[in-house]
Amino acid sequence: MAENITPQKQDFAQWYQDVIREAELADTSPVRGCMVIRPYGYAIWERIRDNLDARFKATGHENAYFPLFIPQSFINREAEHVEGFAPELAIVTHGGGKQLEEPLVVRPTSETIINHMFSKWIGSYRDLPMLLNQWANVVRWEMRPRAFLRTTEFLWQEGHTAHATEEEARSETMRMLRVYEAFAAENAAMPVIPGRKTDREKFAGAVETYSIEAMMGNGWALQSGTSHYLGTNFARAFNTRYLDENNEQQYVHQSSWGVSTRLVGAVIMVHGDDAGLRLPPELSPVQVVIVPISRTDDERSAVGEAAARICRDLEGAGVRAKVDDRQTVSPGFKFHHWEVRGVPVRLELGPRDLQAGVVTASARNRPGRDAKFTIGLDAVVSEIPRRLSAIQREMFEEAVARRDAMTWEAATYDEYKAVSGEREGFCRVWWAGGPDEEERLQQETKATIRCIPLDQEGGEGACFMTGRPSRSMAIVARAY
RNA sequence: CGGGGCGUAGCGCAGUCCGGCUAGCGCGCCUGGUUCGGGACCAGGAGGUCGGAGGUUCAAAUCCUCUCGCCCCGACCA
Numbered sequence: 001m002a003e004n005i006t007p008q009k010q011d012f013a014q015w016y017q018d019v020i021r022e023a024e025l026a027d028t029s030p031v032r033g034c035m036v037i038r039p040y041g042y043a044i045w046e047r048i049r050d051n052l053d054a055r056f057k058a059t060g061h062e063n064a065y066f067p068l069f070i071p072q073s074f075i076n077r078e079a080e081h082v083e084g085f086a087p088e089l090a091i092v093t094h095g096g097g098k099q100l101e102e103p104l105v106v107r108p109t110s111e112t113i114i115n116h117m118f119s120k121w122i123g124s125y126r127d128l129p130m131l132l133n134q135w136a137n138v139v140r141w142e143m144r145p146r147a148f149l150r151t152t153e154f155l156w157q158e159g160h161t162a163h164a165t166e167e168e169a170r171s172e173t174m175r176m177l178r179v180y181e182a183f184a185a186e187n188a189a190m191p192v193i194p195g196r197k198t199d200r201e202k203f204a205g206a207v208e209t210y211s212i213e214a215m216m217g218n219g220w221a222l223q224s225g226t227s228h229y230l231g232t233n234f235a236r237a238f239n240t241r242y243l244d245e246n247n248e249q250q251y252v253h254q255s256s257w258g259v260s261t262r263l264v265g266a267v268i269m270v271h272g273d274d275a276g277l278r279l280p281p282e283l284s285p286v287q288v289v290i291v292p293i294s295r296t297d298d299e300r301s302a303v304g305e306a307a308a309r310i311c312r313d314l315e316g317a318g319v320r321a322k323v324d325d326r327q328t329v330s331p332g333f334k335f336h337h338w339e340v341r342g343v344p345v346r347l348e349l350g351p352r353d354l355q356a357g358v359v360t361a362s363a364r365n366r367p368g369r370d371a372k373f374t375i376g377l378d379a380v381v382s383e384i385p386r387r388l389s390a391i392q393r394e395m396f397e398e399a400v401a402r403r404d405a406m407t408w409e410a411a412t413y414d415e416y417k418a419v420s421g422e423r424e425g426f427c428r429v430w431w432a433g434g435p436d437e438e439e440r441l442q443q444e445t446k447a448t449i450r451c452i453p454l455d456q457e458g459g460e461g462a463c464f465m466t467g468r469p470s471r472s473m474a475i476v477a478r479a480y
Numbered sequence: 481c482g483g484g485g486c487g488u489a490g491c492g493c494a495g496u497c498c499g500g501c502u503a504g505c506g507c508g509c510c511u512g513g514u515u516c517g518g519g520a521c522c523a524g525g526a527g528g529u530c531g532g533a534g535g536u537u538c539a540a541a542u543c544c545u546c547u548c549g550c551c552c553c554g555a556c557c558a
Contacts, residue, residue, distance in 0.1 A: 143557090203558095211558090222558095223557095223558060226558065291517095294516075295516060330518090331516060331517065331518075332520080333520085339518095
């Protein structure tokens with residue numbers, strides 16, 4: 001069927017690249033590590049962006065824009081931050097034909113420049129909380145790029161907030177993590193596990209890092225969003241202080257949180273199949289594609305007219321619909337074209353349908369010719385939105401079912417090592433280990449502690465590596 | 481930076497070991513016609529510094545030296 005796409009089971013990494021090429025999501029760039037996001041891939045990002053942006057606004061955040069260039073000395077102010085980012089910085093040394101007095105770092109993230117500004121803008125407790133977000137590109141020099149998942153330049157959103165108290169900042173950190181979780185479930189049809197990162201996986205400069213972890217089609221984990229409690233680390237480095245009710249100077253407590261174009265990769269790998277991309281209706285740039293079928297000129301005009309009317313009616317009902325009225329390719333070609341691109345619903349409209357007063361429909365998540373069904377012309381506008389909701393729900397349920405089927409438990413490290421050889425996916429373990437155990441785990445099995453889920457079932461057990469008693473379980477998995 | 485693979489038409493490749501016809505094949509592209517309910521068919525056509533530089537030779541895609549780049553697997557990361 002999809003002759004240009006390697007089957008997932010044969011080679012998942014190759015399948016991923018094939019889908020990106022065939023669906024025209026992205027292309028390689030002349031600069032290693034960078035990628036060109038093509039219009040269709042960018043349209044998916046726009047859907048992600050618009051959905052999230054609305055959620056940020058609804059939680060009281062405002063958008064702003066901070067500069068791409070950051071004085072190198074800013075990065076150096078927070079000890080852990082420098083250490084963490086130094087290896088992946090791009091640094092500009094020349095401008096206007098002259099060597100710069102101070103090199104400029106191309107932002108890898110904006111905590112430093114934003115704190116520089118916050119320290120000017122925040123004077124008293126009345127200025128707090130400050131809740132900002134920016135949509136921007138960032139650069140982190142990558143040794144091993146992968147389209148969407150890890151590129152040297154990527155697009156993202158970074159929220160930065162300042163609060164009077166630790167409690168408020170911590171609560172903001174968790175609130176935004178839950179916003180990501182809701183976006184993933186409701187828009188991306190992607191179940192995720194919100195959890196706390198171990199110190200080893202923590203953001204450089206944060207007190208605590210939380211993430212949402214999603215399971216890809218091959219059982220690997222993908223960190224799909226992060227939220228950090230920064231404490232007063234950057235506030236101290238940049239002297240971001242406010243005067244409290246008692247006329248005393250206090251450092252602000254901060255959070256930062258982000259998701260990136262990596263989410264596009266997540267959607268590909270969570271939902272895609274051997275025929276290509278499958279998009280949840282919420283994120284699909286085109287939700288319904290209408291393919292007119294005709295032989296004679298008379299048929300063409302009758303069918304074309306009907307197709308245009310259906311399209312208008314659907315758009316009127318808030319559905320993103322499109323007629324593929326190209327004369328230069330056959331209907332069969334169009335079927336594949338839109339299947340590879342993951343469009344949730346296809347309507348075929350030909351003379352036979354018009355005669356019978358119906359359209360022939362098929363849902364991308366129920367592949368195959370036999371799964372086609374018909375909808376009465378009168379019922380299209382009422383039926384399609386219901387179908388789209390159903391597809392959205394089915395795709396989420398399917399992803400949940402696969403994740404659950406590929407999640408298992410191990411009581412001891414030996415058991416983990418024995419089973420993980422044959423079993424992909426997430427392994428739940430009791431965890432009370434430290435950096436040494438994590439290091440050993442990664443060296444010996446290539447897996448890492450993805451997170452310690454926030455939503456624990458309770459109980460107590462012995463840490464699978466150290467044997468020490470623990471009240472929390474962790475997720476162990478291979479990760480991108 | 482280590483290990484592996486690859487650079488020949490827009491894309492995918494053969495040809496390279498063992499030097500020798502005018503550098504080929506599939507897809508795509510252009511023109512015309514017939515088609516159109518699951519990637520249509522026929523005929524004609526356009527398209528190449530064989531990644532780059534140097535060398536060996538009567539003769540180099542093919543052999544030698546150097547070089548540039550890309551992809552995959554590992555260490556770092558959203």
